[in-house]
Amino acid sequence: LRDLFIGSEGTLGVITAAVLKLFPKPAEKATAFVALPDLASALPLYSLAQETAGHGLTAYEVMAGIVLDLVLKHTPGARDPFAARHPWYVLIETSGLKADGAAERVLTEVLTAASEKGLLVDAAIAGSLSQAADFWRLRESYSPAQKPEGGNIKNDISVAVALIPEFIARADAAVARLCPGARPVPLAHFGDGSVHFNIAQPPGMAKEAFLARWDDLTHAVQDIVIELGGSISAEHGIGVMKRADLARVKSDVEMDLMRRIKSSLDPKGILNPGKVL
Amino acid sequence: LRDLFIGSEGTLGVITAAVLKLFPKPAEKATAFVALPDLASALPLYSLAQETAGHGLTAYEVMAGIVLDLVLKHTPGARDPFAARHPWYVLIETSGLKADGAAERVLTEVLTAASEKGLLVDAAIAGSLSQAADFWRLRESYSPAQKPEGGNIKNDISVAVALIPEFIARADAAVARLCPGARPVPLAHFGDGSVHFNIAQPPGMAKEAFLARWDDLTHAVQDIVIELGGSISAEHGIGVMKRADLARVKSDVEMDLMRRIKSSLDPKGILNPGKVL
Secondary structure (H helix, E strand, O other): OHHHHOOOOOOOOOOOOOOOOOOOOOOEEEEEEEEEOOHHHHHHHHHHHHHHHHHHEEEEEEEEHHHHHHHHHHOOOOOOOOOOOOOEEEEEEEEEOOOOOHHHHHHHHHHHHHHHOOOOOEEEEOOOHHHHHHHHHHHHOOOHHHHHHOOEEOOEEEOOHHHHHHHHHHHHHHHHHHOOOOEEEEEEEHHHOEEEEEEEOOOOOOHHHHHOOHHHHHHHHHHHHHHOOOEOEOOOOOOOOOHHHHHHHOOHHHHHHHHHHHHHHOOOOOOOOOOOO | OHHHHOOOOOOOOOOOOOOOOOOOOOOEEEEEEEEEOOHHHHHHHHHHHHHHHHHHEEEEEEEEHHHHHHHHHHOOOOOOOOOOOOOEEEEEEEEEOOOOOHHHHHHHHHHHHHHHOOOOOEEEEOOOHHHHHHHHHHHHOOOHHHHHHOOEEOOEEEOOHHHHHHHHHHHHHHHHHHOOOOEEEEEEEHHHOEEEEEEEOOOOOOHHHHHOOHHHHHHHHHHHHHHOOOEOEOOOOOOOOOHHHHHHHOOHHHHHHHHHHHHHHOOOOOOOOOOOO
16 A cells, blocks of 8 residues: 555545654765766766766766756856856765765776776866855756756656667657757656756747646657657646646556556545646 | 565565566675674674675674584584684684685775774684685584584574674573573674574474473563564575464564455465464
């Protein structure tokens, strides 16, 4: 029963208690902002980082060049870690259980090996906690930096980690075909296979005209996700916004099973009504 | 739906495909057989190992002294790693992503710190792969070594990791009260909170007379598990053997919810009939 309630968004019952398994808090972290030659390099670099740091790899956030463009444009005090503009970036964090410098040694080892293999074109390791915070602010400004750009059509999807580059390339192509000038702004949490594939409106287009393309563009992105065996909801669930989309991408059998479970646990339909199903 | 099917023992549907997330295979392992002064030391030693080795801690198997007694008695070629008999033992394994000796250094560090804190009385680190295999054989002989001892009443339960010592102490006391001479043979997988709490019959007692106490003794153990907020089935599920026990320890509401889900997904009752519910 427990796992049925997790992710059911309050539609099957109310969770009133939880037991958490805790792990030791890391004593040190090391952070790098890395410039990639292309999206294809993100996957072998991730494998290299995972092989070298193991579970000590605690963040691997891949961002298209346009993410940094918008963050630098709209975030007061944000500074580019590099002298040149690059097509793709990744924020890498490693953590260590002891404050013995191992996190930074492992991170340096990853970056040195990646450089030798041509998987990166530039890299900056944070030399202080404030520089690490600056790197993280570039990442965390992802959403606010898109707001001043007008209409934004949001996708929060997941696919197998190894398919993230293929997903982004195909989704980019679909957007270019359906709405020339619209700007995909992808950010991928490589560790769990989830991708924020937001689409910023073409500069100069009327915001309402762009947002009228919501279903059109999200359905094209979702169709690629389903072809790749992924999920149209990653971190943010189904809720109201994706309720109609759920029925689009799930089979009749799946929808029927979900409705049967809902009606057997909530026959009066009083639990978070109108959500998910 | 996915998490509903996991653990449903084939009663809700048939799993026909699965996608697995893979992690790099360790390049090296280090193994130690450790003698503890008492059961209470097992928990702080586990915390110490987890703080020092992090996710590199890949096994922590706690065994009562009687486990080793029976294994040495009934396993051809099994040898005691120590000159003296000790009340509790733990098999600890650490793993490393590179073959650089770090797994053994970390394990040595754990044991040295534990020794200084009085958490262990003796320890042997395997000096070769064959010695590591010998240590593991002591652990893996847990089940076969109990067979020649006659009747065996099996419990496979789980409680929060921090409550394992309390569970074992209380279950030991319950067995001593209900069936003097019966011998608890506990083995705890500390990493996931699951405990095999087998009970070997009193020497000399008729096997059938002991097995007639099955419900009596398992219910006493299960009641302690439920008081501690645990689960009466850990690794081995409910199946047929614990079907009646499930209804004993679950509330009417929980049983009703499970039955509703079962009947809504399998209205004809054709999926693994007779199991779980």
